[in-house]
Amino acid sequence: MNWSYLIKHWFSTLLVAPILSDIINYYYTDTQTFFNLTSVYPITVIFGLFFSLPTYIILGTTYYILEKKEVKPLYIKPILLSLCTIGIILSFYLIFNNREENTVLAYSLTSFFFGLIYKIENNDTN
Numbered sequence: 001m002n003w004s005y006l007i008k009h010w011f012s013t014l015l016v017a018p019i020l021s022d023i024i025n026y027y028y029t030d031t032q033t034f035f036n037l038t039s040v041y042p043i044t045v046i047f048g049l050f051f052s053l054p055t056y057i058i059l060g061t062t063y064y065i066l067e068k069k070e071v072k073p074l075y076i077k078p079i080l081l082s083l084c085t086i087g088i089i090l091s092f093y094l095i096f097n098n099r100e101e102n103t104v105l106a107y108s109l110t111s112f113f114f115g116l117i118y119k120i121e122n123n124d125t126n
Contacts, residue, residue: 055087
């Protein structure tokens with residue numbers, strides 16, 4: 001079992017999504033403020049790490065179960081990306097009461113993008 005996919009996906013999303021969120025907010029809101037999340041970037045990443053922890057525990061558990069059942073990576077990826085998107089939406093809804101639609105969009109797009117780019121590698125030596 002190779003956990004590098006989930007770790008790379010998680011940290012890439014945490015590092016890039018705040019920047020994308022600021023870009024989306026700058027172009028698609030009336031306030032025209034830039035550097036909303038990136039002005040407190042380290043704090044944003046740390047809070048993102050803790051807020052996303054339940055979602056990634058679920059993803060890790062799902063990944064472990066799918067690997068044990070020998071499901072092909074071709075099928076594992078869409079399942080994990082779907083669960084991740086649902087987790088992002090639920091997390092933002094529970095934490096911010098759905099007031100941050102642009103931020104949800106940024107995190108979902110970033111997660112989907114990196115989830116597609118990274119490969120799930122088998123650790124089998126057979």
